[in-house]
Amino acid sequence: MAAESEVQKKLPASLSAKFQDSFAYLTIKDRMPVILTKVVDFVHRKKNNLGPEFGEDGAEDLKNIAGHISKLRYEIQTDKPVVPLEDDRSDTIIWNQILEKLTNENGNEPPKWFSSAWLYLECYMYRRIQESVELCKVMQDFDVFEESKNNAFYSSELAIQTLLTNLLVTVDNIEKESDKKLSENLLFQQFLQVSLWGNKCDLSISAGMDNAQTSCILDQLQFLKDNILINDSSQIWNYINTKKGGSRIDIVLDNAGFELVTDLCLAEFLLSAGLAKSIHFHGKAMPWFVSDVTSTDFSWTLKNLSATNNLAMSKFGRLWQDRIEDKSWVLHFDTFWTLPFDFAKMKSEAVELYKELAKADLIIFKGDLNYRKLVGDLNWNTTETFETSLRGFHPAPLVTLRALKSDVVVGLKEGQGEETKEKDQSWMVNGNWAVISFCDKTI
């Protein structure tokens, strides 16, 4: 016990709105209330257009959701203490136990918005939104972010078309290449970077505003290359090739819309090129951080791709349905991903999920929030090693594909952070800079 607290003592502080020059402060003060306001507006609009199948109960439910979320916004803006959850979802007990523990550790004071750990509070906000839905009579399946996620897909449709047309040509030619390994390596780099930059397009960073990919991402890769601050893709390529195609690769998904399509392209390339045998996707068990992929979003995306009259889109829409049926693609939606724990806690808090991930030969973590959970959302020195920041989380070799959208990053060279800041003052939060960091350690 003494040894454990010694280690904890050495860890940097949690990111928190108590640091007024931080992104956590800006997020809690400005971005989160804006997200909640947009949800309330959407719920009101929905109430006015609700079909007859939900009847008066449906309208009453939506009125209550809007009231609940407005109250939450007020609690945040007036820095009220966090309160226990009151619904009976399967994870409510865990959330309330966490709150109790944090309260005890804080001299019997519950966490508060402008002084406690940002990661916990931001996750709690999304769980409170879900609470308002769980308490409904007839609208329990309602996703308050559904419309914005679907619109993000529609407004990226041209970029999706171009990308999938390119993928179609790629997979058709993969066998025919004369210098197979060389071209495969280049294509691997390409699809890894497509999936990486797909992460620029989340709806939470833009506070729910349309943040679609409107241009061709492939044309932008060359130009964006210098903005990849850490690029371990050669090590990943070498590692994957030691597995001789028999491997299972897991992708811990982030956002729906264009980003999801880029992840599916990477998965398809890995299978078609024989670099992996199966791909396991991990999505969210409830709506999360505005744009994260739920099971409904995943099916919706495949259905919409299949239903278009664009050849490449409909072909992949159908092929990917088949991949789910033949189990070369497997989908998981574990509750752990929508709890406020960082990943170092997975081994003790979600034993089964940890064991499942340990079956992978490589785990790809997408996006900013997964990165924050990998590194514990702590205020690390930018030159700290990625391995140290993982604090013992090594279920399998893992890689993070992340556009920087919050002020924590590790693994940089001495002076690299300062140099980047000179070029771009908001480099840590504007999504224009990225990392591909790999850790091959396993325990």
Ligand SMILES: O=P(O)(O)OC[C@@]1(O)O[C@H](CO)[C@@H](O)[C@@H]1O
């Ligand atoms: O995980 P994602 O989709 O890449 O990003 C989520 C995000 O927009 O939300 C948080 C701030 O509200 C940050 O971690 C990040 O900016």
Ligand SMILES: [Mn+2]
């Ligand atoms: Mn996200």
